[in-house]
Amino acid sequence: SAVISQKPSRDICQRGTSLTIQCQVDSQVTMMFWYRQQPGQSLTLIATANQGSEATYESGFVIDKFPISRPNLTFSTLTVSNMSPEDSSIYLCSGGARGNEQFFGPGTRLTVL
Amino acid sequence: GESVGLHLPTLSVQEGDNSIINCAYSNSASDYFIWYKQESGKGPQFIIDIRSNMDKRQGQRVTVLLNKTVKHLSLQIAATQPGDSAVYFCAENMNFNKFYFGSGTKLNVKP
Numbered sequence: 001s002a003v004i005s006q007k008p009s010r011d012i013c014q015r016g017t018s019l020t021i022q023c024q025v026d027s028q029v030t031m032m033f034w035y036r037q038q039p040g041q042s043l044t045l046i047a048t049a050n051q052g053s054e055a056t057y058e059s060g061f062v063i064d065k066f067p068i069s070r071p072n073l074t075f076s077t078l079t080v081s082n083m084s085p086e087d088s089s090i091y092l093c094s095g096g097a098r099g100n101e102q103f104f105g106p107g108t109r110l111t112v113l
Numbered sequence: 114g115e116s117v118g119l120h121l122p123t124l125s126v127q128e129g130d131n132s133i134i135n136c137a138y139s140n141s142a143s144d145y146f147i148w149y150k151q152e153s154g155k156g157p158q159f160i161i162d163i164r165s166n167m168d169k170r171q172g173q174r175v176t177v178l179l180n181k182t183v184k185h186l187s188l189q190i191a192a193t194q195p196g197d198s199a200v201y202f203c204a205e206n207m208n209f210n211k212f213y214f215g216s217g218t219k220l221n222v223k224p
Contacts, residue, residue, distance in 0.1 A: 004156075033211060042202060043157070043214040092156055099209035101147055104156035 002027050002095055004105035012111045013083055020079045021108045023093035028073035030098040034066070037090040037107070049076040049093075083112045125221040132190040134218045136203035141184060143205040147212065148177060148188045150199045157202060160188070190220075198222045 003026040013019050023032065032049040047068055048056040055068035070076040076095075080087050088111050096102040126132045138146070144165040149157035163170045163177045163186075170177050176189040186203050200219050204212040 031211075035214075042217045045211055045213060048211055094156075094212075099145065099206075101159045101162055102212055103159065104149075106154075106156045 002029055002103045004093060004095055004103055006091075006093060006105040006108050008108060009106065010109040010111075012113065015084050015112055017083055018079055018081045019083065019110060020077050021091055021093075023076045023078070023095070023105055025074045025095045029095035030073070031102065032070060032076045032093060032095045033102065034068060034076070034078045035092040035094065037092060039090070043092065046078070046091075049078075080110065083110075085112045088112045122216070123219045123221070125223060126193050128193060128195060128222055128224050130193055132188075132193045132197070132220060132222075134188045134190075134201050134220065136186040136188075136215050138184050138186060138203070138205045138215075140205065140207060141181070143207045145206040145209075146177070146179060146186050147204045147206070148175075148186075149202045149204060149214075150197075151202065151217075152199045160201075193220075193222050195222050195224060 005024045007022045011019055034046040035043040036046055037043045045058050046061045046066055049068050049070040051070045051073055065081055067079045090107045090109050092104055092107045094102040094104045147162045148160040150160050151157045161172045161175050161177050163179050168179050174191045178187045190197055198221055200217045202217045203215045206212050
């Protein structure tokens, strides 16, 4: 299994600003993903964080809005850029071996005013 | 993304009874499925998984059934306990790639 931590755990931000969320895994993992979860709803995949290359984004998500870095096999960041109240959500990262279960971090609760 | 849905958004059961949570998936090429449990304020927690070459898998108090013919997945929880109260999600995976999540079922266990 993998233990995943995220920072910050929560934040309140002003519209128009950007927030970078960090995701740290306690072991090397092949795959890392970023999800968004609106309160009371399911998880929506934002992108696959690729080590050493550009992330692969799902339909409806773009790099300019959600730039992602993954410099190595244990760390990734997601930036929520030029935030609006509609970006208020829980952001979750996951990691694991390719073709196996993904483990999740505790999430980052973002509120945009 | 892929479409993975659930039949029952909320399920209430009596403590000690068995629970069955259902999930329908849309992509017949999906070959790996996971059930997750999410408690309030926490990230999803892995419960059990199953690959498409199986139709049943058992864990501790949990059983997952896969019916590929009708693209249906179910999670059975035996002797449901108050600690089982949470939201349950199924997730599907294809070609060892990314996971797509269903809409979730909230399980309420009544003492």
